[in-house]
Amino acid sequence: MTNSTFDIKSYRGFKAITLLCLIVLYAPLVVVTIYSFNSSQSLTNWEGLSLRWYADVFTGPESDKFKQAAKNSFIIAIVAATVSTTIATLAATGMVRGGKFKLRTVSFGLISLPLMVPEIVTAVATLIFFNSIGFDRGIMTILLAHIAFCIPFAYLPISARMQGIEDSYEQAAQDLYATKRQAFTKILLPLMMPGIISGFLLAFIVSLDDFIITNFVKGAGVETLPTAIFGSVKQGIKPNIMAISTMLLGVSIIMVTISYFVSKTDNTK
Amino acid sequence: MKSFMKTSVAAFALTVGANAAAAEGELVLYHWFEYMPQEVLDKFTEETGIEVTMDTFDSNESMLASLKAGGIGTYDLSVPGDYMVSIMANEGMLDTIEDGELKNKGNIEPEWADPSFDPGRKHSIPYQWGSTSFAVNRDVYSGDIQTTDILFNPPEELQGRINMLDAQGEIMVMASLHLGIPQCSSDREQLKALNALLQDAKQHWTSFNSDTAKEVLVSGDAAVGQIYDGFSAKAREEGANVEYAFPTQGYVAWMDNVVLLKDAPNRENALKFMDFLLEPENIAAVTNFAQYNAGVKGVSDFLDPNLASQPEKNPHDNVGPGVFIEVCSEEVQAVYDQIWTNLKK
Amino acid sequence: MAAGAASGGSATTDTYKEARTWLLLPAWVTLSILVLAPVVMMLIYSFLTKEFRGGVIWEFSLAAYDQFFFDRGLFGDEPPKIEWTYIIIFWRSIWQAGAATLLSLVIGFPTAYFIATRSENMRPIWVFLITIPYWVNLLIRTVSMKFLLRDQGPLNDFLISIGLIDSPLHIVNTNFAVQLGLFYSYLPFMVLPIYAAVERYNFALSEAAADLYASKWTTLRRILLPAVKPGVIAGCILVFVPSMGSFLAPDLLGGAKNFMIGSLIEEQFKGNAGNWPFGAAASMILLTMVLVLLMLFARQQAKAEKAEG
Secondary structure: OOHHHOOOOOHOOOHHHHHHHHHHHHHHHHHHHHHHEEEOOOOOOOEEEOHHHHHHHHOOHHHHHHHHHHHHHHHHHHHHHHHHHHHHHHHHHHHHHEEEEEEEEHHHHHHHHHOOOOHHHHHHHHHHHHHHOOOOHHHHHHHHHHHHHHHHHHHHHHHHHHHHHOHHHHHHHHHHHOOOOHHHHHHHHHHHHHHHHHHHHHHHHHHHHOHHHHHHHHHOOOHHHHHHHHHOOOOOOOHHHHHHHHHHHHEEEEEEHHHHHHHHHHHHH | OOOHHHHHHHHHHHHHHHHHHHHHHHHEEEOOOOOHHHHHHHHHHHHOEEEEEEEOOOHHHHHHHHHHHHHHOOOEEEEEEEHHHHHHHHHHOOOOOOOOHHHHHHHHOHOOOOOOHHHHHHEEEEEEEEEEEEEEEOOOOOOOOOHHHHHOOOHHHOOOOEEEOOHHHHHHHHHHHHHOOOOOOHHHHHHHHHHHHHHHHHEEEEEEOOOOOOHHHHHOOOOOEEEHHHHHHHHHOOOOOOOEEOOOEEEEEEEEEEEOOOOOOOHHHHHHHHHHHHOOHHHHHHHHHHOEOOOHHHHOOOOOOOOOHHHOOOOOOOOOEOOOOOOHHHHHHHHHHHHHHHHHH | HHHHHHHHHHHHOOOOOHHHHHHHHHHHHHHHHHHHHHHHHHHHHOOOOOOOOOOOEEEEEOHHHHHHEEEEOOOOOOOOOOOOOOHHHHHHHHHHHHHHHHHHHHHHHHHHHHHOOOOOOOHHHHHHHHHHHHOOOOHHHHHHHHHOOOOOHHHHHHHHHHOOOOOOOOOOOHHHHHHHHHHHHHHHHHHHHHHHHHHHOOOHHHHHHOOOOOHHHHHHHHHHHHHHHHHHHHHHHHHHHHHOOOHHOOOOOOOOOOOOOOHHHHHHHHHHOOHHHHHHHHHHHHHHHHHHHHHHHHHHHHHHHHHHH
């Protein structure tokens, strides 16, 4: 039986295409990782293994710029992800546990709007908006823009998770004279945690990675990691950028692994 | 989650507070990429205690656009080219330096002390001057390169291997020189010819890129590159066998200037920095790094002796005129914009 | 993604019905101020008069749309003809994004299918393998791609050293490089929805078809594909929409030679042109196109759901 299903399911060539797909996805990153350990200043010649470009990232002439940019990026990402996850959690509760109501479709449209509008359009609109109300560009404008477009990214995993939780737990708690607020904080919220964490991580990464919108709304001297990297790589990729890229890849792998184990502990429950 | 939120809000508040506190000794500079050596900034900070934050741009036009889109009031100083100084002054984007506010103003070389783009140096001081032409990889092409034909009507070896600067001004001037027509001409036939020339030349150009103008020559991705003289010298030093051309039709001359922006948040510090850049020793350090020329008296004592003999700084006898980019009227500029869009469509 | 969550609406309960308004208020307020209001402001700007060298004058004008649709010659005084310039730019964007979408589909569908038919333990690992590169900054990925593809880059070095080619392939600064860059940027968006659809697919249907002597490819085409179609369409939209507005790939991999919509819009605000109303108008036209596309998709999705019963 298992044999025959396997046979029906498998198609010749699909495995090869999958492997090709992985090669295409990883080849540039692998090349960059390898070259980040090159001791040569030149990109084309290999002159032996070295960590000098990693040292350069932390102590070289551009290190201050990148440190400040990394700090800005992480602060913005943490605050934007926290605020948007909070808003998204409340909104998801209202949407999924709020019964049927007239504005439901409109609300959903509004929440997913940042996903539907092409990023360049959001960037232009936000720039025009801040400009027309005379709001000076700076770290605050970046933060506000990030909060807005992170909401749908936080919302989707949270609402998906909530739809998977039966409300009988909360009903039972209320039968035992828990208030709605208690049912929410003591029952629903803990059950929602895996969804909230993946929503937060998604929002965090999206904020950390954003270039187009940030580039339009950032103010004088306020760089985030992507805009600082852009300023550098536009003149051609340099070994220190490759080192930063490799470290970012490392951070991403760690975060993805964390979310993997979070979801795994959840599955075994 | 709650405590996490509290921590992050606290962290944010702390940073914003810290930024505000540091603002007393600050200076925000809006500058070209790869044009300011870090040592010079460090030296300034050491002498004055003022921290310099630098943002970079890659063309005069993008700098103007960004300042107009809300950048005024957030930067103190910028470094526009000659024609852009007059545009910005006309737009009312520059602050006036009163007499006596710059103690080193007398250090400016007489020939740059009263330029047409900023009479009396009311808003600006010289930063660097040089030329823009193009460089050719001599491994690829050994024929005559002292002609704008290299860009607009290239020999076969160079077709499809040309990188142009992504800058409307520089391309329009080179094209006008090639056609032998005046800049900003409002003559319809001449404008049509300009449009046709660029339409035709585009097939030979592989890319428009200012930022990688040097890198594409060093890596060999392009065999010809429209480029600034100092950048070409650097490309040569980095191993590219390139020769900088001085076309008989002429080439672009320019001077970049440090300007005091309107509503500069740190006006006093900005003036201090301008004075600092008028000290021969300091501006010479910039020149040694960027490999152009300073406009300040007494720099020669501090310059790298090799600079003066660079081929990029010594035109041959038959060279055409070095022309500054002119500011076109709104009507002609509208046509130029249309030609530019046609070129890139 | 979006459509999937929308159709999941049947799972609602009304535990927090009374608090609903308060729960949704923060989202309403934030998004209305920070997304809806800016789009409305952009719409207004597109009908204003341009200020020379950037900015707007608060006077009503149709000049931006006129410039988009009508060609009045180099000097703006000829009788209006249809303007092809921007249609060509939009068409190029559609074409490039379409080619990238097709490429993603051709590679992404078999990949998604392959992953969805692995054992349950292995699937998440495969999914992570596909998504990890996506977490690396888009800029770095695009620049890495350029580094790899350069004339003197590792790919050409490798191909020459194994004797497959004699002289380097010119890939950078071509349309193909842009498509490759877009494909590379958004591939996971294609794989994930298709994967989700195939995973939910009931393979008993395929078995039944096989019992009726349908060939494997017929089964794929007639039984599986219709069942996973919503996933395929969602994947195509998620690749197509961001590709349309992209300006990094054309700029870095295409040599900034040919405008795509994204670069045309960016140019109005950051580049030479400095024509804000025109940039706003081009953005509105792009937005309208995308929203129409999404609405067609939503309608199709609703039809499919109705058909399922």
